[in-house]
Amino acid sequence: MARRKKLYEGKAKVLYEGPEPGTIVQYFKDDATAFNAEKKDVIDGKGVLNNRLSEFFMTGLTQIGVPNHFIKRLNMREQLVRAAEIVPLEVIVRNYAAGSMAKRLGLEEGTRLPRPIVEFSYKDDALGDPLVPEEYIIAFGWASQQDMDDIVAMALRVNDFMSGTMFGVGIKLIDFKIEFGRVYEGDFPRLIVADEISPDSCRLWDIESGQKLDKDVFRHDLGNLNDAYTEVARRLGVLPSNVTHAPTKPTLIN
Numbered sequence: 001m002a003r004r005k006k007l008y009e010g011k012a013k014v015l016y017e018g019p020e021p022g023t024i025v026q027y028f029k030d031d032a033t034a035f036n037a038e039k040k041d042v043i044d045g046k047g048v049l050n051n052r053l054s055e056f057f058m059t060g061l062t063q064i065g066v067p068n069h070f071i072k073r074l075n076m077r078e079q080l081v082r083a084a085e086i087v088p089l090e091v092i093v094r095n096y097a098a099g100s101m102a103k104r105l106g107l108e109e110g111t112r113l114p115r116p117i118v119e120f121s122y123k124d125d126a127l128g129d130p131l132v133p134e135e136y137i138i139a140f141g142w143a144s145q146q147d148m149d150d151i152v153a154m155a156l157r158v159n160d161f162m163s164g165t166m167f168g169v170g171i172k173l174i175d176f177k178i179e180f181g182r183v184y185e186g187d188f189p190r191l192i193v194a195d196e197i198s199p200d201s202c203r204l205w206d207i208e209s210g211q212k213l214d215k216d217v218f219r220h221d222l223g224n225l226n227d228a229y230t231e232v233a234r235r236l237g238v239l240p241s242n243v244t245h246a247p248t249k250p251t252l253i254n
């Protein structure tokens, strides 16, 4: 088989040309980075967990009518997605203060916000993904006012879905980051949720204990990252079968 064409390699994923026009194969690596790649490691199995978890969240979004890039999972580390022009923004939704917001405003981590707050960073590693107001986004043409209205509306729907799903398994959704892409139906552009949704790009705290079950475990050396992601996957019922350690009973075949 011909070697497939690599389109892009990022910090946690590789994108390959898909089997049909308009499709992309998204490969999840085991690499973990933080603080704009100042801190790096390889966490065996992280890519497998994130592939499954992103499939789970994107499929749920499809079920409630939030358009997204996910088509199907291909194997343990790869999924087929729709090719989209990525809008150069990190769209962050916050329910509780944490991370850069807690630091910027001097708020205690975990303080409930008066309502979900949506903010935007300009995607540029060299600049450290700076926070930008909506006016910059429109003025520089990264997205139109209509795009921004659609992005905020979709981000809040993703927040409701993710908050409810996580609450159902005893986890508080503190905040998350998503990205959007533009696809074309004929000449008509439409925005869809793209990239990934996984514990790499969310803050997830156990409701009872407050234990962190997301990439902050890696950022701040709080323990084993895979154990945290496995716990999230286990609670959601999406553990890959080869990571399951549950004893299996012989099944009687009639």
Ligand code: TMP
Pocket (backbone or CB within 6 Å): 092, 098, 099, 100, 101, 129, 175, 176, 177, 200, 201, 202, 203
């Ligand atoms: P922050 O508090 O560090 O700004 O992060 C907000 C959310 O965005 C948090 O859930 C982690 C996520 N995030 C990313 O997915 N990628 C990034 O590069 C950064 C800085 C944060």
